[in-house]
Amino acid sequence: xxxxxxxxxxxxxxxxxxxxxxxxxADMVNKPxxxxxxxxxxxxxFEDMQxxxxxxxxxxxxxxxxxMIPIPDEVLQFYKMYRPSPLIHAVFLERALDTPAHIFxxxxxxxxxxxxxxxxxxxxxxxxxxxxxKGVTTETGAGQWGTxxxxxxAFFKLDCKVYMVKVSYEQKPFRREVMxxxxxxxxxxxxxxxxxxxxxxxxYPGTTGSLGCAISEAVEAATSTPGYRYELxxxxxxxxxxxSIIGQETLAACKxxxxxPDIIIGCAGGGxxxxxxxxxxxxxxxxxxxxxxxxxxxPASCPSFTRGRFVYDxxxxxxxxxxxxxxxxxxxxxxxxxxAGGLRYHGMSPILSQLYADGYIEARAVxxxxxxxxxxxxxxxxxxxxxxxxxxxxxxxIDEALRCKETGxxxxxxxxxxxxxxxxxxxxxxxxxxxxxxxxxxxxxxxxGFAGIPNLPL
Amino acid sequence: xxxxxxxxxxxxxxxxxxxxxxxxxADMVNKPxxxxxxxxxxxxxFEDMQxxxxxxxxxxxxxxxxxMIPIPDEVLQFYKMYRPSPLIHAVFLERALDTPAHIFxxxxxxxxxxxxxxxxxxxxxxxxxxxxxKGVTTETGAGQWGTxxxxxxAFFKLDCKVYMVKVSYEQKPFRREVMxxxxxxxxxxxxxxxxxxxxxxxxYPGTTGSLGCAISEAVEAATSTPGYRYELxxxxxxxxxxxSIIGQETLAACKxxxxxPDIIIGCAGGGxxxxxxxxxxxxxxxxxxxxxxxxxxxPASCPSFTRGRFVYDxxxxxxxxxxxxxxxxxxxxxxxxxxAGGLRYHGMSPILSQLYADGYIEARAVxxxxxxxxxxxxxxxxxxxxxxxxxxxxxxxIDEALRCKETGxxxxxxxxxxxxxxxxxxxxxxxxxxxxxxxxxxxxxxxxGFAGIPNLPL
Numbered sequence: 001x002x003x004x005x006x007x008x009x010x011x012x013x014x015x016x017x018x019x020x021x022x023x024x025x026a027d028m029v030n031k032p033x034x035x036x037x038x039x040x041x042x043x044x045x046f047e048d049m050q051x052x053x054x055x056x057x058x059x060x061x062x063x064x065x066x067x068m069i070p071i072p073d074e075v076l077q078f079y080k081m082y083r084p085s086p087l088i089h090a091v092f093l094e095r096a097l098d099t100p101a102h103i104f105x106x107x108x109x110x111x112x113x114x115x116x117x118x119x120x121x122x123x124x125x126x127x128x129x130x131x132x133x134k135g136v137t138t139e140t141g142a143g144q145w146g147t148x149x150x151x152x153x154a155f156f157k158l159d160c161k162v163y164m165v166k167v168s169y170e171q172k173p174f175r176r177e178v179m180x181x182x183x184x185x186x187x188x189x190x191x192x193x194x195x196x197x198x199x200x201x202x203x204y205p206g207t208t209g210s211l212g213c214a215i216s217e218a219v220e221a222a223t224s225t226p227g228y229r230y231e232l233x234x235x236x237x238x239x240x241x242x243x244s245i246i247g248q249e250t251l252a253a254c255k256x257x258x259x260x261p262d263i264i265i266g267c268a269g270g271g272x273x274x275x276x277x278x279x280x281x282x283x284x285x286x287x288x289x290x291x292x293x294x295x296x297x298x299p300a301s302c303p304s305f306t307r308g309r310f311v312y313d314x315x316x317x318x319x320x321x322x323x324x325x326x327x328x329x330x331x332x333x334x335x336x337x338x339x340a341g342g343l344r345y346h347g348m349s350p351i352l353s354q355l356y357a358d359g360y361i362e363a364r365a366v367x368x369x370x371x372x373x374x375x376x377x378x379x380x381x382x383x384x385x386x387x388x389x390x391x392x393x394x395x396x397x398i399d400e401a402l403r404c405k406e407t408g409x410x411x412x413x414x415x416x417x418x419x420x421x422x423x424x425x426x427x428x429x430x431x432x433x434x435x436x437x438x439x440x441x442x443x444x445x446x447x448x449g450f451a452g453i454p455n456l457p458l
Numbered sequence: 459x460x461x462x463x464x465x466x467x468x469x470x471x472x473x474x475x476x477x478x479x480x481x482x483x484a485d486m487v488n489k490p491x492x493x494x495x496x497x498x499x500x501x502x503x504f505e506d507m508q509x510x511x512x513x514x515x516x517x518x519x520x521x522x523x524x525x526m527i528p529i530p531d532e533v534l535q536f537y538k539m540y541r542p543s544p545l546i547h548a549v550f551l552e553r554a555l556d557t558p559a560h561i562f563x564x565x566x567x568x569x570x571x572x573x574x575x576x577x578x579x580x581x582x583x584x585x586x587x588x589x590x591x592k593g594v595t596t597e598t599g600a601g602q603w604g605t606x607x608x609x610x611x612a613f614f615k616l617d618c619k620v621y622m623v624k625v626s627y628e629q630k631p632f633r634r635e636v637m638x639x640x641x642x643x644x645x646x647x648x649x650x651x652x653x654x655x656x657x658x659x660x661x662y663p664g665t666t667g668s669l670g671c672a673i674s675e676a677v678e679a680a681t682s683t684p685g686y687r688y689e690l691x692x693x694x695x696x697x698x699x700x701x702s703i704i705g706q707e708t709l710a711a712c713k714x715x716x717x718x719p720d721i722i723i724g725c726a727g728g729g730x731x732x733x734x735x736x737x738x739x740x741x742x743x744x745x746x747x748x749x750x751x752x753x754x755x756x757p758a759s760c761p762s763f764t765r766g767r768f769v770y771d772x773x774x775x776x777x778x779x780x781x782x783x784x785x786x787x788x789x790x791x792x793x794x795x796x797x798a799g800g801l802r803y804h805g806m807s808p809i810l811s812q813l814y815a816d817g818y819i820e821a822r823a824v825x826x827x828x829x830x831x832x833x834x835x836x837x838x839x840x841x842x843x844x845x846x847x848x849x850x851x852x853x854x855x856i857d858e859a860l861r862c863k864e865t866g867x868x869x870x871x872x873x874x875x876x877x878x879x880x881x882x883x884x885x886x887x888x889x890x891x892x893x894x895x896x897x898x899x900x901x902x903x904x905x906x907g908f909a910g911i912p913n914l915p916l
Contacts, residue, residue, distance in 0.1 A: 007472050008538045014465050080466045081550070081841045092539070092613075110568050112843045112878070154838040155550075174632075174883040180890045181837055379639055380612040383539045385570045420570070422880045425632040432638045 008091060010104075010253050012084040018248035019071055021241045024279040025064035025351060027286040030358055032064070032237065032350035033325035036312065041456060044322055051223045052230050056127040060238040067283075069241065071123075072130075078122045078155060079245070082111035087253045087414075092381040094401070101404035103397060104259065105417040106250045106277060107384070112178070115387065115419030116273050117148035117233050120242035124231045125152035134227035135159025139189065139214035142168055142342070143175025144419065145233030150184035160184040161228075163191065163217045167208035175423050189214035196220050196318065211344075212317020212331070219320055234270025235315065235324070235349050243276025250414065251280045261292060263400055265415040267392040268296040268305065268363070269342060271349030277416040282360065295400075296352065296363040297392040299371075301439045302335040304328060304348045305356055305363035307446060313347060313453050323454075326353040330449030336439040340427035341368045341388035346449070366395045367438040372431040374398050375421070387419035388427055466549060468562075468711050470542040476706035477529055479699045482737040482809060483522035485744040488816055490522070490695065490808035491783035494770065499914060502780055509681045510688050514585040518696040525741075527699065529581075530588075536580045536613060537703070540569035545711045545872075550839040552859070559862035561855060562717065563875040564708045564735060565842065570636070573845065573877030574731050575606035575691050578700035582689045583610035592685035593617025597647065597672035600626055600800070601633030602877065603691030608642035618642040619686075621649065621675045625666035633881050647672040654678055654776065669802075670775020670789070677778055692728025693773065693782070693807050701734025708872065709738045719750060721858055723873040725850040726754040726763065726821070727800060729807030735874040740818065753858075754810065754821040755850040757829075759897045760793040762786060762806045763814055763821035765904060771805060771911045781912075784811040788907030794897040798885035799826045799846035804907065824853045825896040830889040832856050833879070845877035846885055 025031055034043035049058045060069065071079070090103040108116035128136050135158050140146025146162040153160035162184050169176055169188035179186050189209045190197040196216045200207060207213075215232075222230035233239060254261065264281055266274035274296055284290040296305055304327045314331040315321040326347045333346040348356075355361050368388075375391035377398065378384070386394060397415040404411050421428065430436045483489055492501035507516045518527065529537070548561040566574035586594050593616050598604025604620040611618035620642050627634055627646035637644050647667045648655040652675045658665060665671075673690075680688035691697060712719065722739055724732035732754055742748040754763055762785045772789040773779040784805045791804040806814075813819050826846075833849035835856065836842070844852060855873040862869050879886065888894045 009472065011469055014467065078841075112837070112841060114880075151841060155841070173887065174880070177883040177887045177890060178843060178880075181834055181843065181886050183838065376639055379570070380641065383536075383570060383609060383613070385636060385639065422570075422572075422632070422636075425635040428639050429631065429635045432635060 006089060006091065009086040009088050010257055011086050012249060012253055012256070014080050014084070016252060017076065017079055017084055018245060018252065019076065020068040021071060022244040022248055022280045022283060023063065023066055023069055023241050024244070024282055025237065026067035027283045028354065030354055032354045035322040035324050038314065038319065038323050041458065052219060054127045054131050054133065054229050056130065057124060057238050060241055061236060072126055075123050075126050082118065083245070084249050085110060087250055090382055093378060096377065096381045097398065097401050097405065099401040099405040100408060100410045101401040102410065102412045103401055104414045106246060106414065107417045108246060109384070109387065109417060109420040113144065113148035113151055114422065115144050115148065116243060116246060116276065117145045118151060119245050119276070120233060120239045120272065121148035121152040122155065123242040125149065125156045125158055128229060129156040129158055133158065133229055135161060136229055136231045137161045137163070137218040137222040138231050138233070139163045139211060139218040141165050141211050142172060142423065143179065146184070147175055147178050148233065149231060150179040150182035153184065154182040161221060162186045163189040163214040165189055165209040165211055165214050172423065189217050191217060194220045210317060215316045216318035216320045234272040234345070235347065237351060239272045240275035240279065240349055240351050243272045244279040246273070246276040246416065247278055247280040250277065260412060261414040262411040263293045263295060263413045265295045265297060265393045265396050265413065267343060267389050267416070267418065268298050268348065268352065269389060270345045271352040273416050273418045275349055275352050282355065285360065294361045295396055296356070296361055297396045298363065298365050299339065299341055299343050299392065300365040300367045301339045301441065302329065302344050303365040304346065306365045309450060309453065310353060310357050311453060312456050312458055315347060324350050326350050327356065328453065329446060330452045332452035333449030338437050338439050339368065340430060340436065341371055341392065343389050343392065364396055366392055367440070369431070369436050369438050371395050372428070372436060384417070385421045386417060387421045388424050390416070390418040464547060464549065467544040467546050468715055469544050470707060470711055470714070472538050472542070474710060475534065475537055475542050476703060476710065477534065478526040479529060480702040480706055480738050480741060481521065481525055481527055481699050482702070482740055483695065484525035485741045486812065488812055490812045493780040493782050496772065496777065496781050499916065510677060512582070512585045512589050512591065512687050514588065515582060515696050518699055519694060530584055533581050533584050540576070541703070542707050543568060545708055548840055551836060554835065554839045555856065555859050555863065557859040557863040558866060558868045559859040560868065560870040561859055562872045564704060564872065565875045566704060567842070567845065567875060567878040571602065571606035571609055572880065573602050573606065574701060574704060574734065575603045576609060577703050577734070578691060578697045578730065579606035579610040580613065581700040583607065583614050583616055586687055587614040587616055591616065591687055593619060594687055594689045595619045595621070595676040595680040596689050596691070597621045597669060597676040599623050599669050600630060600881065601637065604642070605633055605636050606691065607689060608637040608640035611642065612640040619679060620644045621647040621672040623647055623667040623669055623672050630881065647675050649675060652678045668775055673774040674776035674778045692730040692803070693805065695809060697730045698733035698737065698807055698809050701730045702737040704731070704734040704874065705736055705738040708735065718870060719872040720869040721751045721753060721871045723753045723755060723851045723854050723871065725801060725847050725874070725876065726756050726806065726810065727847060728803045729810040731874050731876045733807050733810050740813065743818065752819045753854055754814070754819055755854045756821065756823050757797065757799055757801050757850065758823040758825045759797045759899065760787065760802050761823040762804065764823045767908060767911065768811060768815050769911060770914050770916055773805060782808050784808050785814065786911065787904060788910045790910035791907030796895050796897050797826065798888060798894065799829055799850065801847050801850065822854055824850055825898070827889070827894050827896055829853050830886070830894060842875070843879045844875060845879045846882050848874070848876040
């Protein structure tokens, strides 16, 4: 029987919050490939990006040599409202699994946005404010990123214009109202506000929208409105940089309390959480100072790492954004309608893609009913109702802990619990009612997505 | 300008969690009046209550002399999953109000139940388990208490049967699914499972239920099923006892960090949060060791303290429960349909009622649009989206801080932030859309409720 008289929650003190983000690109020998312009196929320059992104964020996007980038004081003050986040020793889960493994999770859900997204949102809002902008635009699907950016903009008194995929806008009014409570304007996409929105509404009357379309509208709104820029919550190098706060805190807590992880596990959609969690540990591995196993977990229904191709592809379905070299299922790939667990992006962070291609990361694809089974076990033992996305990591953490039970190994496992599932109860309802099914695309299904990838001379 | 380089969140260490609940009745000269049997008008004995409540909880209900009651180890282990809760220095709210006041709040919302209710739920589930019971029943309106009890029962592997007011069951499916994820069975009330449910369905075809009816069904189910008991989330002495953990931690944090509150503010529905928060401070006041102002905040639309009567009344609409001496609007009182902010109970904890009658507590009634305005200010500055209930306390905390701004006084204000509002976005939506209205019952409205109070020779 596990000893329950140990500290469960490991909090750093507020003064121990790291004061710089860690830029893993500085320690990579094979740097991630640059974003390229779809017309010229040339790497995007600072000037190319200036109409879309804030200046300082472009500098961060392009900087693959500076190892530590100081966190501005104003951002640190905001971080102190909800950070440091706890590193929690999962003693009740260990006991339920009867495993010799030691399981810890870094919990990023204890803030009103409900996830780690706030870590980058506040940085992006800060740089927009510092540049003297009036506001920012973005897109959101279910609303996690939109909520985070709304909170960040309220803090810095910036306008925030969110294009929300119409079907979510109508079916998930709660997140929409959280955003509005924080003062954001939320527009169902496709809207009649933008050229691309009007065009799509005309071509597909009654369409309920897509993330690709919402991105296109948000970018158009930013570039056509003086004093606005566009902000994005995942995939980009700058986002992984900001999210390194997760890993920096985790590493600091491990060093302070003598925890040495054997395996670090995170779910992977666009890669912001996984990249943030593992970056500083990856740095140690890249520099030859320590060794860790890293496992990226993705849905079997949207398997970019495990079954995708490592090529240049568009970042959005609407092809208005730059192209990135990444593991991709093709920008036209859309997960099956039965897919409930988030992580539905067709591509993957270029940084993580390069690290995976170079053999530094393992990847595993899991099916959603097994993910919700793990989520339920976790909720009942550890008391936190996890987001479906995070539950992918829980699934593999449990699998690894059960493997330790077979072998008798006392491995230490850390996983990222990115958020809470309070706004995902429709998916839980399907699972509770036994109505959830699994879907694994056939090779033929995937070929359709691959067929849309442009065949570039790169 | 306020100094922002101070710690925002004051956490005790896990080992500093208080190991005993504080029973304020021990220090009261005028004890709260006992529950009485509606037939005999005699105080309820241990044996009277045995068919309904767990034995140990009855002992706690009746014990008005033992000052400290040890918290069982198993309950303390569960507390460590989400406690100590932080005492947060509201530096950003202070800055926004430009007040010399020092504002702190004790935040009980960082757990999956989303509120302080879990503090008593886990204790009640533990005593049921210890007694060898198979399960417990309860009722829930919007679902906060039902969620908390479901989590607690999952932890101790007890059956949990929740009667949920039908209109909430249908219109608020998210909370229902959280309960089901934790393994509870959730039945819309009135149901066809119980005599009282069948009777009400027959008399009022198509009724969408009420809390009074759900209580009656839960009590019937508990008393008619071998191995079951009924559990309640507020009003009772035992609940205030368990909730004293809130105040115990707050007092410990104040002593550790040299904070001396002038005013302590809490919202009051049935009284569990307010009673829990203020108990240990009230103890100091009752014993003459310190002085504090205590302010109970209630909705103007359900003003039991400020406009109710201090008499014996039924605890439930259906009159199946015992009678309590308390501030009451009459057990038939139902707040106006436009009332969105919770705290809709017609009565009040007998302990708090006695303390209020004896002049130890002030009370203030606030209107709901001003409550949601305070909630929005708080969300945008402090980053936490508050529950409507908790926002009543925020309203008065802000009012007191603004008064300090006028007078220049540097008062220290502590208020209880009982929970988060993630499941209350429909009310926020009404507020955001400008559709929220206020309602203050007329004296004639109140007379109708008072008319139902039995005229007892007590």
